[in-house]
Amino acid sequence: AQSVTQPDIHITVSEGASLELRCNYSYGATPYLFWYVQSPGQGLQLLLKYFSGDTLVQGIKGFEAEFKRSQSSFNLRKPSVHWSDAAEYFCAVPSGSARQLTFGSGTQLTVLP
């Protein structure tokens, strides 16, 4: 079964600094990959997804992610973090005949003023 690992439990960055959140997947073929964000007290919101084609994917809120097959990674990036980006971020893959999502354990992002 497909799975994802998020090695960083908690990351702290200063506002305006760049951000990279790590996600590693385990799957033989080209996977489908997702990044979701969960703000405090909110449901999960889709930031971006990768299915095929261009390995650099643009998402909402200025986020992007790059699929690297050689590293089995799909890291999320943002060039300049805003205080409102403080949230928990989840990487996910499809499961159950691609009808549902399996999530990583999440990375909590703290943004310092």
Add this chain to the structure above:
Amino acid sequence: EAGVVQSPRYKIIEKKQPVAFWCNPISGHNTLYWYRQNLGQGPELLIRYENEEAVDDSQLPKDRFSAERLKGVDSTLKIQPAELGDSAVYLCASSLDGVKNTEAFFGQGTRLTVV
């Protein structure tokens, strides 16, 4: 357009008591999901419905958890009796046609505390 609506937002109950959560998915979405999110972890699927049929309930603790989706629209998740370890956020989500072809939208969740 209204998103996925869940109620209540918060619930505190004593152990061994029953509790129920309600979910109204986005209109027209055939697939409905219930996830449980423990503190500091990612959401884990409890059950998935395709219309009114439960097609994946392998992770649902069937001795105490039950769910239904009448008429393929609203859904209710019940726990009876609740245990201390059931404290978590219960998330409902819906999608038009699975997650590869269409986006899954999540509700705000119900935070359950069992004391």
